[in-house]
Amino acid sequence: MSLDQLTNAAPAYNFAYLDEQTKRMIRRAILKGIAVPGYQVPFAAREMPMPYGWGTGGVQVTASVLGESDILKVIDQGADDTTNAVSIRNFFAKTANVELTTHTKEATVIQTRHRIPEEELQAHQTLVYQVPIPEPLRFLEPRETETRKMHALSEYGLIHVKLYEDIATHGHIATTYAYPVMVEGRYVMDPSPTPKFDNPKMHKSKALQLFGAGREKRIYALPPYTDVVSLDFEDHPFTIQEWPDTKCAMCGAEGVYFDEVILDDAGNNMFVCSDSDYCETRQSEGHLGPLNADYKERMQ
């Protein structure tokens, strides 16, 4: 991207693309979402200049909270450099002319598709999730009228049965992403399809978390320090993914969320941090993994 593109917002658009009336409507929904954490507030999602499934909900929420002085980071599965993240970043560069970053620490607004950065988020930051299916009960009960009643009555037996069936079939809870959570003991919420590895980071996070589902036209929110508990059973407690004895091949990190990369036709593989900023920051601080080009040099 040229500097020229970055510094010249397209004059034909209102700041951050959306018109002011739409932003007001979305802002009102965000306030309701914050007042009732985990409850899905219906909103009149607009057509965006990108297809559904590309984060139109998250983009609308980001457009409604973003200000001139904000610094925006966009990630897709933890990475700043994948297609979805790059195109959304370019979208806001063009329509809002805001400062962009890939560094988690520097960002004030972070839009994410399915990961929470490894670096702990702080109170001045806002995390915006792109959500495909906001309703955690949808695959168990297709009728909106029914799921709405189930939330109204806090009737969540069905989702426990689903988790129990996992145990009956597989011997353990086999749900690994979009793992349902209970918010403040009242609403069961879909944490968006983040790996369950990230669920504990939602609990009492210092940052405000906003969720936008464009196609399904729902917004929900978690204020800072909100109780977010992953559903489980006493004898089958919630656990997160672990990679024992695995280090990031590039930065040597342990205990982070890994991507597996196949290296050749013989099936050789390596594991690297899914959070590209975390990995790059560690490498720049001198942490090196065994497959890093500088590693052998260092060892000699």
Place this chain on the structure above:
Amino acid sequence: MTMPQRTIAQGFTDLTHQSQQSFKSIMDAMAQPGKIYDAPHKVDNAGALNPVATMVALTLCDAETLIYLDEALNSAETRQFLAFHTGAATTSDPQKAQFAFLSSAEALEGDHAFNMGNHEYPDQSTTVIIAVNDLANHAGATLSGPGIETSRAFASSSLSEKFWQQAEANNAEYPLGIDHIFVTETQLAALPRSTKINLDPAQGE
């Protein structure tokens, strides 16, 4: 016949960015109940509305919302200002109002008639903006719940014990309830329905 001449005061001078900055302060206030924020924009001369209440109205109200004004605020000047700048109509029915602007918390003492939402759509409730003389983070009520790490002291000399009892009852109805935004001449703070209220035990006994 001569009509009385009245000039409508100016609203935001930069609608896009002033709305965003104002919304950011309202959003942060709602996300951290009881925390006091300086209003980024104060809009004067909107009839009987105070400058921060006016900021809230300009940020959140439009032709899709109905506004309730209590008796002290319900002047022709206020209505004209709101109609001109936001396009929002006013209603005398508190049940129908998305936003209610009150000159004091008195209207909320005891049973009030504002919309609490319903169990299937708790978001269809009234957000109440209340003018107060002062806001402080000491003594008074102890707040806890979403948005608050452990607890936060919160008080205003304009909020009576009767108001706090109502606010406790409001929280007991969660997820139904009204959300409060308190506004002084320069500051704002919020009390959403999700906030648990502990009145000073010394006062209760």
